[in-house]
Amino acid sequence: MKKHVRLFAMILAIITLLLSAVSCAETGTENETTATPETQAPSVSGDSTEAETTAEETLFAPDDLKEKYEFNETITIFMWDDYRMTEFYAEETGDIIADSIYHRNIKVGDRLGVTFEFVEEPGDSGDYKDWIKKAENDRAADNDYDIYAGYSRSAPLMAIKGMNVNLLDYEVFNVDKPWWPEALTSECTVNDKLYFCTGDIATSMLWYMNGFMYNKDLYKDYISTEKTPMDMVINNEWTMDIFFGMVKDLYVDNNQDGLKDKTDFFGATMYSTDLGAFQIGSGITSLEKGEDGSLRISEKWNSQLCADICALLGSYIQQPGVYAATSASRTPFFNQTSIFHMDRIFLIKGVDNGNSEDKVTFACGVVPVPKYDNTIEKYRTNLGNPYTIYAVNATSKKLEAAVTTLEAMGSENYRSVTPAVFEVAMKVRYQDDPQASEMFDILKEGVSFDFGKLYGTSFGDVTSNLFPNTANSPNYSAFLTQLKKSERIINKGIDDLMKVYGK
């Protein structure tokens, strides 16, 4: 059972910690070495600042690694150089995310007795196949790497080529820790094989989560001054009908050309590439595991329910107040002429690591994409593709050190880097806004990878594109007919995957 450190546990922990700090200060006892995380006492000190700092540090689950290792190795990380958000290394600049990564590298390096060497090569959506080719060539030339850190579709392709170790063969890799998303187990592990990982270790994964961002002032002006979207999420009322019902008629044709375009006013805009977020958001992945360890087209994907969700989304996209488009969909949100916008949440910070003029300059909330109905158990989070997935090179001569590096980096990021990302995204400290932090936790814990998406190239991208493309077309009711036409190509892709994941 994964240990989630959620808000209420955290508040309880803060109270417990502060109380025990006072108690320790009074009695002069020290019990931090044997205490559980929830009751762990900060160091004995009358200094309230120190007590508070320690309290914050111990809000988060600890790792099971040793305090100190002596690998005495250089760990070479082959990485893509066209990642967009600060992630792998940074100078200490005063930017809280950059500083947290700078200190992460020092801390993990000291703890393990390793130094990091980063080798960079273009590896984005247009380059990742060449990036993999270079990794293969360098491997043959004995100029080898220890860790691969590339565009999300790279590590899966490398797994098919047999290039990655099975992380579950290593005891130090603890997939049940909260810095590894639950979906690494439920969606990416087949027959006890897990060939790659991501999670808190990749700031890009956090930034590429899909959510609905909303303009808090416009929401109050046009929709409600009482109930917020965050309230509706918490009350399990955040469904497609309720959401679209609020926004579907809010439209002004600002340039009076009779067409929906980026200059108009909308209730909701959506980045059309990521409309699959509504499929994932209702807990539907394209592939699933059978009890015999085989992969297959998921029953939920090939179902009337999925067709209904697709058709409902398609019908709402046709409404005046809803605008689905690629980058043009972002303009109204930045210009404050749309109330809600569904996209990767990095938009809050701004495109391209904040260097763009396009960024959110107003009070903005973030909520998950609404579920189809409130019988669906939990909110699930789709990811845009340009995030990093890590793998360990099977021919590395430092396998134990490399896998330990991933675990130590994940753990350290969870404690120090993710809270910095949260603070920049939400413009508030994690501890200071319970609702916003709960939304961020729901997004992060609900992350879904869907093999059909990660391995999209094996399926002619049908598994990733069928839902969004159908919903955003006049044939939005034809999901099952379209899926039927693609069954052969999907089953062939599954055969390829089973060569790697079979028993």
Ligand SMILES: [Ca+2]
């Ligand atoms: Ca117009």
